[in-house]
Amino acid sequence: MKIAGNILKxxxxxxxxxxxxxxxxxxxxxxxxxxxxxxxxxxxxxxxxGFPASICTSINEVIIHGIPNSKDxxxxxxxxxxxxxxxxxxxxxxxxxxxxxxxVSDELLKLLExxxxxxxxxxxxxxxxxxxxxxxxxxxxxxxxxxxGIIEExxxxxxxxxxxxxxxxxxxxxxxxxxxxxxxxxxxxEPMVALGKKEIFEKRNEWIVKTKxxxxxxxxxHMIAITKDGNEILT
Ligand code: MG
Ligand code: MG
Numbered sequence: 001m002k003i004a005g006n007i008l009k010x011x012x013x014x015x016x017x018x019x020x021x022x023x024x025x026x027x028x029x030x031x032x033x034x035x036x037x038x039x040x041x042x043x044x045x046x047x048x049x050g051f052p053a054s055i056c057t058s059i060n061e062v063i064i065h066g067i068p069n070s071k072d073x074x075x076x077x078x079x080x081x082x083x084x085x086x087x088x089x090x091x092x093x094x095x096x097x098x099x100x101x102x103x104v105s106d107e108l109l110k111l112l113e114x115x116x117x118x119x120x121x122x123x124x125x126x127x128x129x130x131x132x133x134x135x136x137x138x139x140x141x142x143x144x145x146x147x148x149g150i151i152e153e154x155x156x157x158x159x160x161x162x163x164x165x166x167x168x169x170x171x172x173x174x175x176x177x178x179x180x181x182x183x184x185x186x187x188x189x190e191p192m193v194a195l196g197k198k199e200i201f202e203k204r205n206e207w208i209v210k211t212k213x214x215x216x217x218x219x220x221x222h223m224i225a226i227t228k229d230g231n232e233i234l235t
Contacts, residue, residue: 001160001186004093005223005234007039008086012097012235015055015082021074021102025057028082029068036086044085044092044163051207056083056096058208063151063192063200063217065207076102079112081219085163092163094188095235096221107195108216111148115193115218118142118171122189123222127230132167132178139191140172149198151217154209156189159223183228190221 033054043054058066058081083096121142125134156169196215
């Protein structure tokens with residue numbers, strides 16, 4: 001999983017430096033697939049439940065599961081969430097980042113900063129003796145003062161031989177502490193935070209998930225291993 005995580009890290013770096021004005025999300029998908037395959041790994045998302053691409057590219061009001069498309073050309077002022085999965089020798093890694101394209105408003109830059117901070121605060125709570133709920137609470141407590149919408153329908157998860165495993169990790173505390181964290185567990189923490197309201201819009205049998213009020217949304221994700229003394233970020 002460490003190796004999968006390392007391949008993912010270099011894929012992400014490559015995509016972040018390629019995500020420029022005028023580039024299509026389809027271009028980014030090809031860059032990702034070619035690089036991942038060159039590392040003797042495979043893109044975890046391709047054909048996952050029928051997903052038709054190697055990465056998810058979600059622009060502005062798209063929260064997650066945006067499908068790369070030659071018609072989606074990045075323009076100045078956009079924010080782009082890139083979600084990447086890598087499988088190496090049967091083990092998965094999963095991570096996401098939201099990047100500003102060209103000149104982005106201060107309001108959006110703040111949203112990105114706070115969402116990433118909430119991920120890091122969640123990670124700080126991921127240690128033996130704590131519970132999943134401690135992670136959820138730290139994420140929520142970081143976001144709340146800003147009045148942003150925390151997406152409730154999607155969240156983090158366990159990971160290993162499967163891309164998504166138990167337990168589910170919500171980005172808000174709903175009153176149950178959940179599973180106890182133990183060394184050896186590997187989990188993904190992934191806050192999705194909207195500039196406006198938390199309500200989502202999705203259609204049955206369609207991948208794309210958007211905010212209902214069409215306000216932009218940020219998404220940051222890391223895969224981490226719980227260790228004896230705390231955790232290690234693998235992506
Ligand atoms: Mg994930
Ligand atoms: Mg992901």
